[in-house]
Amino acid sequence: MNDTRLLAILLVFAPLSLISFGGGQAIIAEMQHQVVDIHHWMSGPEFADLFALSRAAPGPSTLIAALIGWQVAGFAGAVMGTLAIYIPSSLVVYAAVRWWHASKESPWRNALERGLMPLAVGLVFAGALAVLEAAHVSALQIFTTIVAAALLTYTQASVYMIMAVTALAFAALQFV
Amino acid sequence: MTAELSAPKPHVPLLELMGVFFRVGITSFGGSTAAWLYKEIVERRGWLDDDHFLTALTLAQVLPGANPVNLSIYVGSQLRGGIGGVAAAFGMIGPPFVIILILGFLYRQYGDSTMAHAILAGLAAVGVGMTLSIGVKLARKVRKPAPVAIAVVLFVTVGVLHWPMIPMVLGLTPLSIGLEHMRARKRAS
Numbered sequence: 108m109n110d111t112r113l114l115a116i117l118l119v120f121a122p123l124s125l126i127s128f129g130g131g132q133a134i135i136a137e138m139q140h141q142v143v144d145i146h147h148w149m150s151g152p153e154f155a156d157l158f159a160l161s162r163a164a165p166g167p168s169t170l171i172a173a174l175i176g177w178q179v180a181g182f183a184g185a186v187m188g189t190l191a192i193y194i195p196s197s198l199v200v201y202a203a204v205r206w207w208h209a210s211k212e213s214p215w216r217n218a219l220e221r222g223l224m225p226l227a228v229g230l231v232f233a234g235a236l237a238v239l240e241a242a243h244v245s246a247l248q249i250f251t252t253i254v255a256a257a258l259l260t261y262t263q264a265s266v267y268m269i270m271a272v273t274a275l276a277f278a279a280l281q282f283v
Numbered sequence: 284m285t286a287e288l289s290a291p292k293p294h295v296p297l298l299e300l301m302g303v304f305f306r307v308g309i310t311s312f313g314g315s316t317a318a319w320l321y322k323e324i325v326e327r328r329g330w331l332d333d334d335h336f337l338t339a340l341t342l343a344q345v346l347p348g349a350n351p352v353n354l355s356i357y358v359g360s361q362l363r364g365g366i367g368g369v370a371a372a373f374g375m376i377g378p379p380f381v382i383i384l385i386l387g388f389l390y391r392q393y394g395d396s397t398m399a400h401a402i403l404a405g406l407a408a409v410g411v412g413m414t415l416s417i418g419v420k421l422a423r424k425v426r427k428p429a430p431v432a433i434a435v436v437l438f439v440t441v442g443v444l445h446w447p448m449i450p451m452v453l454g455l456t457p458l459s460i461g462l463e464h465m466r467a468r469k470r471a472s
Binding site: 122123124125126127128129130131132134135136137140155156157158159160161162163164165166167168169170173174177178182185189193195196197199200201203204205207214215217218219220221222223224225226227228229230231232233234235236237238239242244245247248249251252253254255256258259260266269270273274276277278280281 | 308309310338341342343344345346347348349350351352353356357360361365368372375376378379380382383384386387390394397398400401402403404405406407408409410411412413414415416417418419420421422424425430431433434435436437438441442443445447448449452453455456459460461462463464467468471
Protein backbone atom coordinates (compact mmCIF):
# COMPACT_ATOMS: atom_id res chain seq x y z
CA MET A 108 0.00 0.00 0.00
CA ASN A 109 2.67 2.43 1.06
CA ASP A 110 4.88 1.44 -1.87
CA THR A 111 2.14 2.30 -4.35
CA ARG A 112 1.72 5.65 -2.64
CA LEU A 113 5.44 6.37 -2.77
CA LEU A 114 5.45 5.48 -6.45
CA ALA A 115 2.47 7.77 -7.02
CA ILE A 116 4.32 10.62 -5.26
CA LEU A 117 7.34 10.03 -7.50
CA LEU A 118 5.20 9.99 -10.64
CA VAL A 119 3.43 13.23 -9.70
CA PHE A 120 6.49 15.28 -8.74
CA ALA A 121 9.34 14.08 -10.96
CA PRO A 122 7.76 15.22 -14.27
CA LEU A 123 6.73 18.54 -12.67
CA SER A 124 10.33 19.03 -11.55
CA LEU A 125 11.50 18.96 -15.17
CA ILE A 126 9.11 21.69 -16.30
CA SER A 127 9.32 24.00 -13.26
CA PHE A 128 10.72 26.93 -15.25
CA GLY A 129 10.82 29.94 -12.97
CA GLY A 130 10.76 27.83 -9.81
CA GLY A 131 8.10 26.32 -7.59
CA GLN A 132 5.35 28.81 -8.31
CA ALA A 133 5.33 27.67 -11.95
CA ILE A 134 4.04 24.19 -11.21
CA ILE A 135 1.57 24.97 -8.42
CA ALA A 136 -1.40 24.87 -10.82
CA GLU A 137 -0.65 21.36 -12.07
CA MET A 138 0.38 20.19 -8.59
CA GLN A 139 -2.95 21.33 -7.19
CA HIS A 140 -4.79 19.60 -10.04
CA GLN A 141 -2.91 16.30 -9.50
CA VAL A 142 -3.08 16.30 -5.71
CA VAL A 143 -6.69 17.49 -5.29
CA ASP A 144 -8.63 16.54 -8.45
CA ILE A 145 -6.84 13.42 -9.70
CA HIS A 146 -5.44 11.64 -6.64
CA HIS A 147 -7.85 13.08 -4.03
CA TRP A 148 -5.02 13.19 -1.49
CA MET A 149 -6.56 16.29 0.13
CA SER A 150 -9.21 18.99 -0.35
CA GLY A 151 -8.64 22.29 -2.11
CA PRO A 152 -8.59 24.33 1.12
CA GLU A 153 -6.12 21.84 2.68
CA PHE A 154 -3.88 22.28 -0.35
CA ALA A 155 -4.09 26.04 0.07
CA ASP A 156 -3.11 25.62 3.75
CA LEU A 157 0.01 23.63 2.78
CA PHE A 158 0.81 26.27 0.16
CA ALA A 159 0.62 28.92 2.90
CA LEU A 160 2.94 26.89 5.16
CA SER A 161 5.48 26.36 2.38
CA ARG A 162 5.46 30.08 1.66
CA ALA A 163 5.85 31.09 5.31
CA ALA A 164 8.72 28.65 5.92
CA PRO A 165 12.36 29.33 5.02
CA GLY A 166 13.72 27.62 1.93
CA PRO A 167 12.35 27.13 -1.57
CA SER A 168 8.56 26.99 -1.92
CA THR A 169 8.91 23.68 -3.78
CA LEU A 170 9.31 22.11 -0.33
CA ILE A 171 5.50 21.90 -0.49
CA ALA A 172 6.34 18.54 -2.11
CA ALA A 173 7.70 17.38 1.26
CA LEU A 174 4.50 18.47 3.03
CA ILE A 175 2.26 16.74 0.49
CA GLY A 176 4.43 13.62 0.57
CA TRP A 177 4.21 13.55 4.35
CA GLN A 178 0.44 13.93 4.30
CA VAL A 179 0.17 11.02 1.82
CA ALA A 180 2.74 8.52 3.07
CA GLY A 181 4.40 9.73 6.28
CA PHE A 182 8.11 10.48 6.61
CA ALA A 183 9.07 8.24 3.68
CA GLY A 184 6.58 10.21 1.60
CA ALA A 185 8.19 13.49 2.64
CA VAL A 186 11.62 12.22 1.60
CA MET A 187 10.26 10.84 -1.67
CA GLY A 188 8.45 14.09 -2.47
CA THR A 189 11.62 16.09 -1.80
CA LEU A 190 13.88 13.84 -3.89
CA ALA A 191 11.35 13.66 -6.73
CA ILE A 192 10.96 17.44 -6.92
CA TYR A 193 14.71 18.26 -6.75
CA ILE A 194 16.71 15.50 -8.43
CA PRO A 195 15.33 15.71 -12.00
CA SER A 196 15.65 19.51 -12.26
CA SER A 197 19.07 19.41 -10.58
CA LEU A 198 20.36 16.94 -13.17
CA VAL A 199 19.12 19.25 -15.94
CA VAL A 200 20.86 22.22 -14.29
CA TYR A 201 24.09 20.26 -13.88
CA ALA A 202 24.06 19.22 -17.55
CA ALA A 203 23.10 22.72 -18.71
CA VAL A 204 25.89 24.38 -16.70
CA ARG A 205 28.46 22.04 -18.23
CA TRP A 206 27.09 22.70 -21.73
CA TRP A 207 26.97 26.44 -21.03
CA HIS A 208 30.67 26.62 -20.19
CA ALA A 209 31.65 24.27 -23.00
CA SER A 210 29.90 26.28 -25.74
CA LYS A 211 30.82 29.90 -25.16
CA GLU A 212 30.17 30.89 -28.79
CA SER A 213 26.85 29.14 -29.30
CA PRO A 214 23.97 31.46 -30.37
CA TRP A 215 21.62 29.02 -28.66
CA ARG A 216 22.77 30.32 -25.28
CA ASN A 217 20.90 33.58 -25.70
CA ALA A 218 17.93 31.89 -27.33
CA LEU A 219 17.61 29.55 -24.35
CA GLU A 220 17.86 32.37 -21.86
CA ARG A 221 15.23 34.52 -23.61
CA GLY A 222 13.04 31.70 -24.85
CA LEU A 223 12.36 30.22 -21.42
CA MET A 224 11.31 33.55 -19.92
CA PRO A 225 7.77 33.74 -21.42
CA LEU A 226 7.09 30.18 -20.28
CA ALA A 227 8.03 31.11 -16.73
CA VAL A 228 5.75 34.16 -16.86
CA GLY A 229 2.73 32.20 -18.14
CA LEU A 230 3.20 29.45 -15.57
CA VAL A 231 3.72 31.79 -12.63
CA PHE A 232 0.42 33.59 -13.27
CA ALA A 233 -1.36 30.26 -13.81
CA GLY A 234 0.02 29.16 -10.43
CA ALA A 235 -1.32 32.24 -8.65
CA LEU A 236 -4.77 31.62 -10.15
CA ALA A 237 -4.72 27.93 -9.16
CA VAL A 238 -4.11 28.71 -5.49
CA LEU A 239 -6.80 31.39 -5.47
CA GLU A 240 -9.26 28.86 -6.91
CA ALA A 241 -8.27 26.07 -4.52
CA ALA A 242 -8.58 28.24 -1.44
CA HIS A 243 -12.19 29.38 -2.06
CA VAL A 244 -10.96 32.87 -1.31
CA SER A 245 -12.83 35.62 0.48
CA ALA A 246 -12.92 39.27 -0.63
CA LEU A 247 -10.57 40.08 2.27
CA GLN A 248 -8.03 37.56 0.98
CA ILE A 249 -8.14 38.97 -2.53
CA PHE A 250 -7.61 42.44 -1.09
CA THR A 251 -4.64 41.11 0.93
CA THR A 252 -3.17 39.44 -2.16
CA ILE A 253 -3.36 42.64 -4.18
CA VAL A 254 -1.84 44.78 -1.43
CA ALA A 255 0.95 42.25 -0.80
CA ALA A 256 1.72 41.97 -4.52
CA ALA A 257 1.85 45.77 -4.90
CA LEU A 258 4.09 46.21 -1.83
CA LEU A 259 6.47 43.46 -2.96
CA THR A 260 6.66 44.74 -6.52
CA TYR A 261 6.98 48.47 -5.94
CA THR A 262 8.56 48.83 -2.50
CA GLN A 263 11.40 47.24 -0.55
CA ALA A 264 8.94 45.90 2.04
CA SER A 265 10.05 42.63 3.62
CA VAL A 266 7.90 39.57 2.96
CA TYR A 267 8.18 38.55 6.58
CA MET A 268 6.95 41.89 7.82
CA ILE A 269 3.93 41.60 5.53
CA MET A 270 3.28 38.02 6.64
CA ALA A 271 3.54 38.92 10.33
CA VAL A 272 1.15 41.87 10.00
CA THR A 273 -1.29 39.80 7.93
CA ALA A 274 -1.24 36.89 10.39
CA LEU A 275 -1.92 39.25 13.29
CA ALA A 276 -4.71 41.02 11.40
CA PHE A 277 -6.43 37.79 10.34
CA ALA A 278 -6.11 36.43 13.90
CA ALA A 279 -7.50 39.64 15.41
CA LEU A 280 -10.51 39.55 13.08
CA GLN A 281 -11.52 36.28 14.77
CA PHE A 282 -12.40 38.30 17.85
CA VAL A 283 -14.47 40.92 16.07
CA MET B 284 41.34 40.90 -5.55
CA THR B 285 42.41 39.98 -9.08
CA ALA B 286 39.68 39.25 -11.54
CA GLU B 287 41.65 37.47 -14.26
CA LEU B 288 39.54 35.15 -16.35
CA SER B 289 42.06 32.36 -16.06
CA ALA B 290 42.45 32.73 -12.32
CA PRO B 291 42.80 29.28 -10.76
CA LYS B 292 39.73 28.12 -8.87
CA PRO B 293 40.27 28.29 -5.12
CA HIS B 294 40.40 24.98 -3.35
CA VAL B 295 37.23 24.70 -1.33
CA PRO B 296 36.81 21.88 1.19
CA LEU B 297 33.48 20.07 0.74
CA LEU B 298 32.49 20.57 4.36
CA GLU B 299 33.08 24.32 4.17
CA LEU B 300 31.07 24.45 0.95
CA MET B 301 28.18 22.60 2.55
CA GLY B 302 28.47 24.76 5.67
CA VAL B 303 28.05 28.01 3.72
CA PHE B 304 24.90 26.75 1.97
CA PHE B 305 23.62 25.33 5.23
CA ARG B 306 23.90 28.74 6.90
CA VAL B 307 22.34 30.57 3.98
CA GLY B 308 19.56 27.97 3.71
CA ILE B 309 18.54 28.47 7.31
CA THR B 310 18.79 32.25 7.47
CA SER B 311 17.44 33.39 4.12
CA PHE B 312 13.73 33.69 3.62
CA GLY B 313 11.66 34.27 0.54
CA GLY B 314 13.58 35.79 -2.31
CA SER B 315 16.65 36.83 -0.36
CA THR B 316 18.71 33.68 -0.95
CA ALA B 317 20.58 35.06 -3.95
CA ALA B 318 21.57 38.21 -2.04
CA TRP B 319 22.94 36.17 0.89
CA LEU B 320 24.83 33.81 -1.40
CA TYR B 321 26.36 36.77 -3.23
CA LYS B 322 27.59 38.17 0.06
CA GLU B 323 29.06 34.83 1.21
CA ILE B 324 30.48 33.51 -2.05
CA VAL B 325 31.58 36.59 -4.00
CA GLU B 326 32.25 39.26 -1.40
CA ARG B 327 33.43 37.33 1.63
CA ARG B 328 35.17 34.30 0.17
CA GLY B 329 35.94 35.26 -3.43
CA TRP B 330 35.02 31.78 -4.68
CA LEU B 331 33.38 33.26 -7.82
CA ASP B 332 33.71 36.67 -9.48
CA ASP B 333 30.85 39.07 -10.24
CA ASP B 334 30.22 38.05 -13.86
CA HIS B 335 30.32 34.39 -13.04
CA PHE B 336 27.78 34.87 -10.29
CA LEU B 337 25.48 36.80 -12.62
CA THR B 338 25.55 33.96 -15.15
CA ALA B 339 24.76 31.57 -12.31
CA LEU B 340 21.77 33.69 -11.29
CA THR B 341 20.38 33.89 -14.81
CA LEU B 342 20.73 30.18 -15.45
CA ALA B 343 19.27 29.31 -12.06
CA GLN B 344 16.25 31.42 -12.92
CA VAL B 345 15.48 30.21 -16.44
CA LEU B 346 16.19 26.50 -15.94
CA PRO B 347 13.63 24.24 -14.26
CA GLY B 348 13.89 23.90 -10.48
CA ALA B 349 13.87 26.14 -7.41
CA ASN B 350 16.27 29.08 -7.84
CA PRO B 351 18.19 28.63 -4.56
CA VAL B 352 18.72 24.93 -5.23
CA ASN B 353 19.80 25.59 -8.81
CA LEU B 354 22.25 28.22 -7.57
CA SER B 355 23.68 25.68 -5.12
CA ILE B 356 24.11 23.11 -7.89
CA TYR B 357 25.81 25.72 -10.09
CA VAL B 358 28.22 27.07 -7.49
CA GLY B 359 28.94 23.68 -5.93
CA SER B 360 29.65 21.97 -9.24
CA GLN B 361 31.80 24.87 -10.47
CA LEU B 362 33.96 24.65 -7.36
CA ARG B 363 34.09 20.92 -6.70
CA GLY B 364 32.39 19.08 -9.59
CA GLY B 365 29.29 16.92 -9.26
CA ILE B 366 29.93 15.98 -5.63
CA GLY B 367 30.26 19.68 -4.79
CA GLY B 368 26.85 20.30 -6.36
CA VAL B 369 25.32 17.56 -4.24
CA ALA B 370 26.96 18.90 -1.05
CA ALA B 371 25.80 22.46 -1.71
CA ALA B 372 22.24 21.44 -2.59
CA PHE B 373 22.05 19.18 0.45
CA GLY B 374 23.21 22.03 2.69
CA MET B 375 20.63 24.32 1.12
CA ILE B 376 17.63 21.95 1.37
CA GLY B 377 18.43 20.15 4.64
CA PRO B 378 17.52 22.75 7.27
CA PRO B 379 14.34 24.03 5.53
CA PHE B 380 13.25 20.39 5.06
CA VAL B 381 13.39 19.82 8.83
CA ILE B 382 11.65 23.13 9.57
CA ILE B 383 8.81 22.51 7.15
CA LEU B 384 8.18 19.06 8.63
CA ILE B 385 7.92 20.66 12.08
CA LEU B 386 5.42 23.15 10.67
CA GLY B 387 3.56 20.27 9.00
CA PHE B 388 3.41 18.49 12.35
CA LEU B 389 2.00 21.60 14.05
CA TYR B 390 -0.52 21.89 11.22
CA ARG B 391 -1.73 18.34 11.86
CA GLN B 392 -2.08 19.07 15.57
CA TYR B 393 -3.74 22.45 15.38
CA GLY B 394 -4.79 22.80 11.74
CA ASP B 395 -8.45 22.26 12.59
CA SER B 396 -8.75 25.25 14.91
CA THR B 397 -10.52 28.29 13.46
CA MET B 398 -7.61 30.47 14.57
CA ALA B 399 -5.08 28.40 12.60
CA HIS B 400 -7.36 28.51 9.58
CA ALA B 401 -7.69 32.27 9.78
CA ILE B 402 -3.92 32.76 10.00
CA LEU B 403 -3.20 30.31 7.16
CA ALA B 404 -5.83 32.02 5.00
CA GLY B 405 -3.98 35.29 5.51
CA LEU B 406 -0.59 33.72 4.79
CA ALA B 407 -1.90 32.01 1.64
CA ALA B 408 -3.15 35.38 0.40
CA VAL B 409 0.32 36.90 0.95
CA GLY B 410 1.86 33.83 -0.71
CA VAL B 411 -0.22 34.42 -3.83
CA GLY B 412 0.81 38.08 -3.67
CA MET B 413 4.47 36.97 -3.68
CA THR B 414 3.81 34.78 -6.70
CA LEU B 415 2.11 37.64 -8.55
CA SER B 416 4.97 40.00 -7.77
CA ILE B 417 7.52 37.49 -9.14
CA GLY B 418 5.33 37.18 -12.24
CA VAL B 419 5.20 40.94 -12.74
CA LYS B 420 8.99 41.28 -12.36
CA LEU B 421 9.59 38.47 -14.85
CA ALA B 422 6.95 39.83 -17.25
CA ARG B 423 8.83 43.14 -17.54
CA LYS B 424 11.56 41.28 -19.41
CA VAL B 425 9.07 39.92 -21.95
CA ARG B 426 8.25 42.70 -24.43
CA LYS B 427 8.03 41.44 -28.01
CA PRO B 428 4.61 40.32 -29.35
CA ALA B 429 5.51 36.66 -29.97
CA PRO B 430 6.93 35.94 -26.49
CA VAL B 431 4.03 37.82 -24.90
CA ALA B 432 1.62 35.67 -26.93
CA ILE B 433 3.36 32.51 -25.70
CA ALA B 434 3.09 33.65 -22.08
CA VAL B 435 -0.61 34.52 -22.52
CA VAL B 436 -1.43 31.25 -24.31
CA LEU B 437 0.24 29.27 -21.54
CA PHE B 438 -1.58 31.23 -18.82
CA VAL B 439 -4.99 30.88 -20.47
CA THR B 440 -4.72 27.19 -21.40
CA VAL B 441 -3.14 25.97 -18.16
CA GLY B 442 -4.42 28.55 -15.66
CA VAL B 443 -7.93 29.33 -16.91
CA LEU B 444 -8.90 26.30 -19.02
CA HIS B 445 -7.03 23.72 -16.89
CA TRP B 446 -5.42 22.00 -19.84
CA PRO B 447 -2.65 19.60 -18.76
CA MET B 448 0.52 21.59 -18.10
CA ILE B 449 3.21 19.14 -19.15
CA PRO B 450 2.24 18.71 -22.85
CA MET B 451 1.64 22.47 -23.13
CA VAL B 452 5.09 23.28 -21.77
CA LEU B 453 6.78 20.56 -23.81
CA GLY B 454 5.11 21.94 -26.95
CA LEU B 455 5.79 25.62 -26.33
CA THR B 456 9.39 25.33 -25.07
CA PRO B 457 11.02 24.42 -28.43
CA LEU B 458 8.75 26.94 -30.19
CA SER B 459 9.78 29.76 -27.86
CA ILE B 460 13.51 28.96 -27.94
CA GLY B 461 13.37 28.45 -31.72
CA LEU B 462 11.71 31.84 -32.25
CA GLU B 463 14.41 33.59 -30.21
CA HIS B 464 17.09 31.76 -32.16
CA MET B 465 15.57 32.84 -35.50
CA ARG B 466 15.25 36.43 -34.33
CA ALA B 467 18.90 36.50 -33.27
CA ARG B 468 19.97 35.10 -36.65
CA LYS B 469 17.90 37.67 -38.53
CA ARG B 470 19.47 40.45 -36.47
CA ALA B 471 22.95 39.12 -37.19
CA SER B 472 22.49 38.89 -40.96
